[in-house]
Amino acid sequence: MAVFTEVSEDAAQTLLQRLSLGQLTGLRGIEGGIENTNYFLSTDKGEWVLTLFERLSAEQLPFYLYLMKHLAHKGIPVPDPQADHESGDILHQVCGKPAAIVQKLAGKSQLAPAAVHCEAVGAMLARMHLAGRDYERSQPNLRGLPWWNETVPVVLPYLQEAQSTLLRAELAYQNHVAASSSYAALPRGPVHADLFRDNVMFDGERLTGFFDFYFAGVDTFLFDLAVCLNDWCVDLPTGRHDAPRAQAMLAAYQAVRPLTAAERTLLPAMARAGALRFWISRLWDFHLPREASMLKPHDPGHFERVLRERIAHPLHMDA
Numbered sequence: 001m002a003v004f005t006e007v008s009e010d011a012a013q014t015l016l017q018r019l020s021l022g023q024l025t026g027l028r029g030i031e032g033g034i035e036n037t038n039y040f041l042s043t044d045k046g047e048w049v050l051t052l053f054e055r056l057s058a059e060q061l062p063f064y065l066y067l068m069k070h071l072a073h074k075g076i077p078v079p080d081p082q083a084d085h086e087s088g089d090i091l092h093q094v095c096g097k098p099a100a101i102v103q104k105l106a107g108k109s110q111l112a113p114a115a116v117h118c119e120a121v122g123a124m125l126a127r128m129h130l131a132g133r134d135y136e137r138s139q140p141n142l143r144g145l146p147w148w149n150e151t152v153p154v155v156l157p158y159l160q161e162a163q164s165t166l167l168r169a170e171l172a173y174q175n176h177v178a179a180s181s182s183y184a185a186l187p188r189g190p191v192h193a194d195l196f197r198d199n200v201m202f203d204g205e206r207l208t209g210f211f212d213f214y215f216a217g218v219d220t221f222l223f224d225l226a227v228c229l230n231d232w233c234v235d236l237p238t239g240r241h242d243a244p245r246a247q248a249m250l251a252a253y254q255a256v257r258p259l260t261a262a263e264r265t266l267l268p269a270m271a272r273a274g275a276l277r278f279w280i281s282r283l284w285d286f287h288l289p290r291e292a293s294m295l296k297p298h299d300p301g302h303f304e305r306v307l308r309e310r311i312a313h314p315l316h317m318d319a
């Protein structure tokens with residue numbers, strides 16, 4: 001993650017004390033990531049990740065933090081936000097920003113996944129969807145269709161004509177899909193919505209955790225699955241679909257939660273929606289950047305390629 005806000009050892013220690021998490025022995029800003037400020041903290045009691053939320057407000061955050069808690073308590077391997085030992089609060093304040101502390105998950109990201117990793121992600125994603133169904137809080141996906149409609153006009157002036165044409169046409173198509181009866185029939189619930197390779201931990205072939213729930217929201221399960229297929233099951237240089245990996249993910253997902261008829265019908269459209277969502281956010285981050293001491297913006301061109309691929313070669317269940 002980028003470091004937008006510098007956290008001193010004193011500020012970190014004050015928080016650790018309130019949470020009874022031990023004596024600070026190490027504090028290190030985390031590179032990579034583009035949304036929040038993250039630090040690794042070591043104490044005599046363990047390893048932790050401190051996140052300062054740079055864009056999300058104190059009103060929006062309980063949805064994410066209690067969702068993580070809910071899932072962790074149901075046995076899904078996600079970080080469990082740590083509470084203030086007096087007040088019981090899991091949302092804290094550090095350097096004037098809303099903040100949370102979670103355990104550091106074991107393992108590392110698998111940035112060149114094989115079918116076996118995609119299978120593990122598919123199965124855990126379906127388990128997570130089922131485990132989230134009785135979560136009582138609700139918040140929309142804040143990077144869903146209304147945000148796309150708002151943000152596309154902001155990024156259009158930076159694009160070449162062929163890109164503008166594609167972006168406008170795809171947005172119109174997705175508005176049309178979202179108004180359809182098949183779309184209304186899609187099962188919904190809390191979804192991660194950003195479960196890329198860098199947000200999952202593995203120890204060899206064993207999945208040890210999902211993290212970074214700060215784009216989660218209530219949306220269609222199919223959108224979440226499409227976001228995963230678009231990241232885990234593509235050839236990164238070309239954006240092309242990788243059939244063996246996609247089949248492994250889809251089969252493992254369906255072994256836990258079979259897709260409905262409406263989901264099967266809309267898989268090609270949601271694969272396009274997943275690509276559009278990240279093309280827009282990357283364009284926005286790239287052309288309207290924020291200050292940060294370790295910020296590396298992601299390449300918007302990648303999701304333009306994925307979108308073009310998904311239009312040229314629709315992703316069907318047996319593709």
Ligand SMILES: Nc1ncnc2c1ncn2[C@@H]1O[C@H](COP(=O)(O)OP(=O)(O)OP(=O)(O)O)[C@@H](O)[C@H]1O
Nearest residue numbers: 001030032033034035036049079103104105211212
């Ligand atoms: N609970 C955790 N356990 C272990 N490592 C973590 C944890 N949370 C974050 N990290 C590390 O911090 C890095 C950045 O975190 P994260 O992906 O949450 O940042 P972000 O800015 O929100 O990212 P993104 O751009 O993916 O939204 C991760 O790639 C990972 O190395």
Ligand SMILES: N[C@@H](CCO)C(=O)O
Nearest residue numbers: 034194196278282298
């Ligand atoms: N996973 C996102 C970044 C954070 O949302 C991307 O790759 O664009």
